[in-house]
Amino acid sequence: MKKCIAIVLAVLLLVGLTACAKPQSTDLLKTIQERGTIIVAMEGTWAPWTYHDESNALVGYDVEVAQAIAAKLGVEAQFVEGEWDGLLSGLSAGRYDIM
Numbered sequence: 001m002k003k004c005i006a007i008v009l010a011v012l013l014l015v016g017l018t019a020c021a022k023p024q025s026t027d028l029l030k031t032i033q034e035r036g037t038i039i040v041a042m043e044g045t046w047a048p049w050t051y052h053d054e055s056n057a058l059v060g061y062d063v064e065v066a067q068a069i070a071a072k073l074g075v076e077a078q079f080v081e082g083e084w085d086g087l088l089s090g091l092s093a094g095r096y097d098i099m
Contacts, residue, residue: 029073032097037078040066041096044081066098 042050050060070077
């Protein structure tokens with residue numbers, strides 16, 4: 001009897017978690033191409049990966065890689081800067097395409 005109750009509870013938990021899960025977007029690549037931009041999140045303070053040069057332009061290795069990805073997809077790169085923890089939650093929430 002206890003085993004049966006445990007199985008029923010496990011199934012209910014699985015169904016409940018599935019119902020609470022955020023539905024996946026249809027196709028991220030298609031969304032990016034339709035929008036014409038890929039939204040790239042980064043800190044902007046971690047040289048040599050992302051930092052600001054003398055003219056305050058965002059530069060660095062990650063910036064160049066993101067621009068190359070955008071060019072390959074035929075879209076523009078849109079950079080969003082923020083604190084690391086906020087960027088992770090923003091990526092999970094779908095506010096950014098890549099980080």
